Structure formats: structure tokens, C-alpha cells
Amino acid sequence: MTTTVPAPAAPPTGPPRGRWGLWAHGDFRRLWIGETSSGLGTAVGSVALALVAVVTLDAGPLAVGVLNAAAWLPWLFLGLPAGAWVDRWPRLRVMLVCDLLLLLLFASVPVAGWLGVLGMPQLVVVALLTGAVKVFFSTAYGAVLPTLVGKEDLLEGNVKLRSGASAADIAGPGVAGLLAQAFGAASGLLADSVSYVVSAICVSRIRTVEQPPPRSARRGLLREIGDGVRFLAHDPYLRTLALFGAVGNLGLNGIQAVQTVFLIRSVGVEPGAVGMVFAVVSVGGLAGATLARRIARRLGSARGLLLCELVVAPFILLLPLAGERLPLAVCALAWAVAVGGVIAGNVLAGSFNQAYCPPEMIGRIRASAATLNYGAIPVGALAGGWLGEALGARTTIWIMAGVLLSAGGVLLASPLRSLRDFPERPELPELPEPPGVPSPDRTAAAPEPPALPVPDLT
Numbered sequence: 223m224t225t226t227v228p229a230p231a232a233p234p235t236g237p238p239r240g241r242w243g244l245w246a247h248g249d250f251r252r253l254w255i256g257e258t259s260s261g262l263g264t265a266v267g268s269v270a271l272a273l274v275a276v277v278t279l280d281a282g283p284l285a286v287g288v289l290n291a292a293a294w295l296p297w298l299f300l301g302l303p304a305g306a307w308v309d310r311w312p313r314l315r316v317m318l319v320c321d322l323l324l325l326l327l328f329a330s331v332p333v334a335g336w337l338g339v340l341g342m343p344q345l346v347v348v349a350l351l352t353g354a355v356k357v358f359f360s361t362a363y364g365a366v367l368p369t370l371v372g373k374e375d376l377l378e379g380n381v382k383l384r385s386g387a388s389a390a391d392i393a394g395p396g397v398a399g400l401l402a403q404a405f406g407a408a409s410g411l412l413a414d415s416v417s418y419v420v421s422a423i424c425v426s427r428i429r430t431v432e433q434p435p436p437r438s439a440r441r442g443l444l445r446e447i448g449d450g451v452r453f454l455a456h457d458p459y460l461r462t463l464a465l466f467g468a469v470g471n472l473g474l475n476g477i478q479a480v481q482t483v484f485l486i487r488s489v490g491v492e493p494g495a496v497g498m499v500f501a502v503v504s505v506g507g508l509a510g511a512t513l514a515r516r517i518a519r520r521l522g523s524a525r526g527l528l529l530c531e532l533v534v535a536p537f538i539l540l541l542p543l544a545g546e547r548l549p550l551a552v553c554a555l556a557w558a559v560a561v562g563g564v565i566a567g568n569v570l571a572g573s574f575n576q577a578y579c580p581p582e583m584i585g586r587i588r589a590s591a592a593t594l595n596y597g598a599i600p601v602g603a604l605a606g607g608w609l610g611e612a613l614g615a616r617t618t619i620w621i622m623a624g625v626l627l628s629a630g631g632v633l634l635a636s637p638l639r640s641l642r643d644f645p646e647r648p649e650l651p652e653l654p655e656p657p658g659v660p661s662p663d664r665t666a667a668a669p670e671p672p673a674l675p676v677p678d679l680t
Contacts, residue, residue, distance in 0.1 A: 243375075256425050257387070259421055261387040269496070276482055282610075287480075289346055290349075290600070290603035291599070291604045295600045305585045305590060309434070313365055313432060320359035321425065324352055327351055328414045331348055364575075365576075370428070370430050377518065391500075394504075399498060446586060453586075459638065466531075475603045477538075477623065480606050483615050485499060510563060510564070511566065515569075522642030531629065541619055577646075578647045
């Protein structure tokens, strides 16, 4: 006897919101406050972790590359099963548990620093374990918004969430630099830990009741993982965006592996000013997130993504000229413009994924894509670190900037190049099953899936 997985209940739309939009939606406000606070801590912590390695422990480019790779390596092993598990569990509860685990892990670094026992092995272990926790957190977080707001509000929700994250990215590096100057680099990780307390409190107060599928509807972990992988592999749009993300992450994280070493040792920036440079760059991210909705309205969502990646992102090529042919200020502004294009593109693509994927499979599909494009992050980080040791940080940034821009070629070779807007969700697509595995009865009597309120894009 076959069963069908019931679609989750339609998210409550709440009272009319008028000009306040989603700010009048209580559960969305709690999500935004919690994740923006957490994003601020993460922005402080990511810079602080690199500063601890470079300044406190005198690490070189390869060691920093290993540290960055460790944070993303768990996606290669946990990404696919995490997607299936998150589709089975209440996603808000997954986020809450992850917040508490991240609090403990990041707090261990300043504690070890105060005790005088901090070393690179602990940093790598913390990066690896927090990366594993963030696999589950990111998968749940990427799938939870469609359960809180309607489909027509998705783009607005993603713009607000991404804008909050970008604002945190602006403040975080500067705060990290000031904390490093005043109290030592490890102190920034304590601020990161505190941010997860705020996130946990806000997530615990969200009132939306989730309805994960009953145990009787489960088909086995491997078959559920296979559903997500096959959906991604056979859909030309999702497949294109996953490959595009993988190539982009390869180049972007190759740059990030050496950017702190580049600024401190090649350009001669003081540790306290490194955070300020990153803050300036993050302004571009805020602008990109803010403009994403306007870009989609004027040019179309698919065409807007092409504009962001083919016209705006190439400004990254000015970065390796810093301190040699161009002033750092000019290169930092160009870097900010490039980041703005990347972030705007991420908002457009992400909102499309949330609106396009079947609600009952969104965790598995997103995890399948994330395994590919996040799995490229440790490869890029290790490659950037190795190239930094062999060729120097400046040359590495040239190479990795070229890799980052080649991701635009993936879009040009796809069906997206001829579209103005991303397509609507297909009607119950048939997924080919492995030989010998009976297909589930997609026509069996089941509750009619409620219409999801239409959001806009990730």
C-alpha cells in the first residue's frame, strides 16, 4: 500500500499588513530579529576566527585555507541526509537546538584563550563541528520561510532577511576588528556565542505550528534522499542554479581563504582596519539585497540574475590591484559593488527555489543543491590556501576571481538566458525511480495541497 506525504498546512497570512508589509507579521519579525542578531555574531565570529589564526597563532595561507575548508566540509557528508531529516522534523525545533549547540562550540574558543591552551587544532575542530551543526541549521532555515508567510510574500521576506544579514555583515567586521584591537581576537567569538542566545529566544517564541509528515508516510531515508536528488537532477532550472552556485563558491572561497593574509601582509592593513575594510565591502551586500526586488520588477527575476552576475560581479577584478596600481579605498569600493551583485543574485535565485520547489520536498531538494555548491567551498578554500602558499595571495586572488566570474558562463549556457522571469512551479512532476523500486502512487486519494501564498525568491 502506498501513501502520499501530505503537504504542510498553508501558513497563516495574519491581519492585513498594508504599508508595513511583513513587519506587521509577528512570526516573521521574530525570525528576522533572531537571525539578524545571529548574523551579526556570525559576521564578528568569522572575521575573529581568521584573526585568531593569523594574528594570535601566526598561521599562514594554507592553515587559514584548512580552517575555512573545515567549516564547510560537513556538507559533503551530511548535506543529503540532513535534507531528508529536516523534511521529517519540525524545522523551527531544529533551528533552536542548533542555536544552543553553536553557542557552546564558539564559546569554547575564548575560554581556551583565557586558559592559555588555544591552538590551531582546536580552531579546526570547532570549525568542523560548527560546520556540521550549520548543515542542519541552514537546511531548516532555508525551508522555514514558506511555512511562515505566503508565496506572494517570499521575495519581500527574502529581501528583508538578506538585508538584515547584510547590515550585520557591515557592522560585524568592524566590531570584530575593534574587539581584536582592544581585547584580543578570541573575544569576537564570545560575541558570536551571545548572538545565538538571542536567536534561540526568538525562534522559541515563533507561534506557527508546523506539521511534519507522519511516520506512516515515510518511505525510507535513502528513497527520500533519492527523490530530492532526482528532482534536482531532472529540473533544468534548479540544476543550473546548483552548478552555478558550485562554481561561484569555488572562486569566492578561494578568495576568502587568502583575503585576510592579503590585506595584512600584502597591502599592509592593521588588524583593526581589516574589519573596517570588510564592513565597507558588506555595504555592497546590503545594497544588493535592498535592490533585488526592484531589479526583479524592472528587468525580470531571471534577467536580473544575469545582470548581477555578468555586469556587476566582474568588479571583483579590481581587488588584486589594491596597494599596487590602485588605492585600497578604490578596490574596496569595487569589491563592494561585486558583492552587491552576488548578494542580489542570491536573493533572486533563493526566492525562486522557495517558490518553485514542492513544499513537502523543499528540504531535500535544497540540501541536494547545497551539497553540490557548499561542497565546493572546502575545495575552493583548500585550493586558495595552497595557491596562496605557492604563488602568493595577490596572484591567488587573480586566479580565483576568474573562477568566480566563469560561473556566469553556466547561466549563459542554460535555458535561463532567454527568460525574463523564472518559471512557475511545475505540477507534480514525475520523477524516474531506480530500477526495481515501485513508484509511489501520486494519484492516491489525499488532501488537496493548500495553495501557498506566493512569495518572491533564494
